[in-house]
Amino acid sequence: MNTYILLNFLLYVFGFEKARYAGQNSILGLFNISVDRVFFIFSPSMAYFAMICGISCLVSLFFWLERRRPIDFFFAAISFTALVLTDSRGPIFGLLIILFFIFGIRRLWVRNQLLIFLFFIFSVSLFLSVMFFLDTYVFDLEQFSRENTTLLSWRDVIWEIFFEHYDPSVTELLFGYGNVGQFISGISYEYEYLFSNWPNPTQISLHNNTLQMLVDIGVIGILSFFSVLYYVVRFSIRQYRKFNNKIYLLIPGVVNYILLLGFSDIIVNISNIGVYFVIMFIIINTLYRPKTDNTP
Secondary structure, X not given: OHHHHHHHHHHHHOOOEOOOOOOEOXXXXXXXXXXXXXXXXXXXXXXXXXXXXXXXXXXXXXXXXXXXXXXXXXXXXXXXXXXXXXXXXXXXXXXXXXXXXXXXXHHHXXXXXXXXXXXXXXXXXXXHHHHHHHHHHOOOHHHHOOOOOOOOOOHXXXXXXXXXXXXXOHHHHHHOOOOOHHHHOOHHXXXXXXXXXXXXXXXXXXXXXXXXXXXXXXXXXHHHHHHHHHHHHHHHHHXXXXXXXXXXXXXXXXXXXXXXXXXXXXXXXXXXXXXXXXXXXXXXXXXOOOOOOOOO
């Protein structure tokens, strides 16, 4: 993973990147640095590459703080720099939040994983409520948006359209519509105008884990998915407490990071197959870890 990011970064330094304009970098723009967002040459998508950078930075920084090896700090710096160059705000701020959880409020974070998982499930409803309050009574949120979009680059519009048009039968509520449920249910036809220049505008996802799973696999699927990941997180936390080894906190950290990204973009469905591989690796690594602590 580190080698993959380093290769893309070096090729960018030497002038190799995908010739695809994705707008200006709004994060660096806050510091009066005017550059375009970077689409690294071997990245399948900007969002997926940003997720890989975030995970790599999290893991490398964790190992550096624990072991103080310069190579770990080097990879953490390269990963974070590449992440900032993509201007993927969700992965950037998500990484900062997870680092704060692990190193700032670790005990509170470890004790409240159930509440955190519940937050991930109901995050959209909570966010839209808070955003409406802030936008109405505090300040104009659109000042933080990219050019010609809303604060969340139209995601908030998609979510509002979903709540307005989601009308399932009992069976569809429990088991979903199947893969690409937003298309099968007809909801995506209501926001396809936002993606008129895309090849398949009616199949654009809902840009949120919970909403996408709700239309794809239903309430039963959502509960099953989150139950498995919650078991993995709780098992890792028990190992951390048993052996007093902070390395075990990496798994809850990465799982929380992936779910946090799923709030606005990198959803866990077949269109983002790379996320499945990461989650499968985490589950297998957790279930087949030996009962004695042999972590280096």
